[in-house]
Amino acid sequence: MNSLIHLVLVYLHLFTAFGAFNKPVPCKSIVVRKEIKTLSESEWAMIKDVIKKMHVDGWFNKLAKVHNDVYNYVHNGSIFLPFHRLLTRRFEEIGQTYNPRFFVPYWDAAVDFKDPVKSSIISSKYIGTNGAAGNCVVDGAQANWIMSQPNKHCLRRKFNGENGKIKPFYSPEQMTSIIQKSKTYDKFRRNLELSLHGAVHMGFSGDMTTNYSPNDFVFFLHHSNMDRLYWKWQNTDPSLTYAYDGKNPNRSAAPKLSDKIDYFNVTVESSMHVGYNNMCFTYPDVVPLEILNKKKDSPFAKTNPAASINKNNNFTKALYDLSDATKSKYFPSTLEKNPNPNKFDMPVAFDTKSVSTKNLSLSDITESGNSASNKTMYHKRAVKRIVYVLKKKYRMPRPPRPPKHWYVMHKYSEKNVKKVLDRAEQLIDTLNSEGYISPYINELQSYYVLRRVRAGRKPVIFT
Ligand SMILES: [Cu+2]
Numbered sequence: 001m002n003s004l005i006h007l008v009l010v011y012l013h014l015f016t017a018f019g020a021f022n023k024p025v026p027c028k029s030i031v032v033r034k035e036i037k038t039l040s041e042s043e044w045a046m047i048k049d050v051i052k053k054m055h056v057d058g059w060f061n062k063l064a065k066v067h068n069d070v071y072n073y074v075h076n077g078s079i080f081l082p083f084h085r086l087l088t089r090r091f092e093e094i095g096q097t098y099n100p101r102f103f104v105p106y107w108d109a110a111v112d113f114k115d116p117v118k119s120s121i122i123s124s125k126y127i128g129t130n131g132a133a134g135n136c137v138v139d140g141a142q143a144n145w146i147m148s149q150p151n152k153h154c155l156r157r158k159f160n161g162e163n164g165k166i167k168p169f170y171s172p173e174q175m176t177s178i179i180q181k182s183k184t185y186d187k188f189r190r191n192l193e194l195s196l197h198g199a200v201h202m203g204f205s206g207d208m209t210t211n212y213s214p215n216d217f218v219f220f221l222h223h224s225n226m227d228r229l230y231w232k233w234q235n236t237d238p239s240l241t242y243a244y245d246g247k248n249p250n251r252s253a254a255p256k257l258s259d260k261i262d263y264f265n266v267t268v269e270s271s272m273h274v275g276y277n278n279m280c281f282t283y284p285d286v287v288p289l290e291i292l293n294k295k296k297d298s299p300f301a302k303t304n305p306a307a308s309i310n311k312n313n314n315f316t317k318a319l320y321d322l323s324d325a326t327k328s329k330y331f332p333s334t335l336e337k338n339p340n341p342n343k344f345d346m347p348v349a350f351d352t353k354s355v356s357t358k359n360l361s362l363s364d365i366t367e368s369g370n371s372a373s374n375k376t377m378y379h380k381r382a383v384k385r386i387v388y389v390l391k392k393k394y395r396m397p398r399p400p401r402p403p404k405h406w407y408v409m410h411k412y413s414e415k416n417v418k419k420v421l422d423r424a425e426q427l428i429d430t431l432n433s434e435g436y437i438s439p440y441i442n443e444l445q446s447y448y449v450l451r452r453v454r455a456g457r458k459p460v461i462f463t
Contacts, residue, residue: 175229
């Protein structure tokens with residue numbers, strides 16, 4: 001008898017334990033969140049039209065208030081990524097009630113790391129430029145918007161650099177290293193939140209450095225990108241898809257997958273699996289594991305994720321030229337035979353506005369009077385000259401350290417921030433000391449020039 005009761009109890013226990021992990025429900029259709037620079041004219045016009053209507057109907061104000069109400073809980077802790085995934089998705093779902101084709105594009109700000117204001121995104125065609133009088137935004141998709149949270153004011157931006165510039169962001173190389181090196185969820189969350197996440201908020205300032213940052217559409221473009229990097233990391237290994245550990249501020253218990261996310265009243269677990277449970281979106285350069293594993297009936301089947309993306313392109317190859325010591329310390333996946341494509345975030349990105357043909361002219365890097373018969377000599381001298389010019393001119397910059405009020409506002413521990421940023425700076429210094437030229441520097445062509453000459457071909461200026 002006793003053993004029967006025991007058996008029943010064990011059965012019940014197993015049953016409830018199994019029941020606690022709800023089987024994710026696949027999405028019927030999935031929207032692909034494209035990079036903002038890759039949108040067609042009509043796609044961008046549609047998105048601009050939808051966000052304008054959302055603003056008129058008060059949705060920006062509502063979501064900015066939500067973000068403020070839960071601010072101290074959803075930053076500086078484990079719930080940071082699931083909460084912002086849900087907030088961005090909620091914004092997208094509301095937008096889809098205005099136009100079913102709506103999606104939240106992402107802005108890969110890392111690509112524009114060196115001199116962010118040169119990005120074509122920061123222009124009247126896209127999201128507008130720095131605030132004018134009173135720091136009010138007067139051009140772009142949100143020109144002259146008046147916000148009501150926390151009180152009536154113009155949407156504000158006050159770029160953090162000198163002369164209307166934005167100080168450097170973290171690079172795609174840094175993001176790639178974070179993806180490859182973060183072995184636990186909380187390490188990944190911390191590396192992302194404290195680096196590129198903070199740098200973009202601080203770069204724009206104005207509303208972007210208040211609790212009401214969703215007032216600025218840049219917030220959603222940026223968090224779409226944060227979410228892309230998170231979803232990418234989740235797909236680097238099956239054990240990471242549902243990984244969740246660390247600590248949450250203002251909560252004593254350890255974070256659990258069954259935790260409800262404040263305001264949205266859904267569990268962390270149900271938001272984890274993109275492509276399921278209303279998380280009906282993906283990104284063009286994330287290859288879900290189920291696609292890599294050729295799972296049948298995947299909700300991603302129609303989104304055509306390119307399995308080879310980012311793995312073999314010329315930008316990724318730049319990392320393979322680094323020394324073995326640097327590769328094993330910062331980019332261990334470059335030493336793998338057949339790495340998972342999600343372990344790289346080095347997209348081929350070519351911003352026509354920021355590529356200057358003036359910065360490096362042919363006469364800067366070649367010498368006149370070379371003949372084909374003097375090829376070896378010519379290449380040797382050309383390489384030497386190019387390396388000299390490039391190394392001096394095109395070092396990767398260190399992003400600025402956050403100011404004191406940023407730590408205080410987020411309740412970040414100064415020690416933790418220092419640890420993350422020290423390591424980030426070590427990578428930048430290492431790359432510079434190896435003479436690495438990032439393909440994302442604005443003078444992108446110089447990189448190709450160098451590669452061509454090293455390969456023994458005549459340098460060509462790309463225009
Ligand atoms: Cu936030």
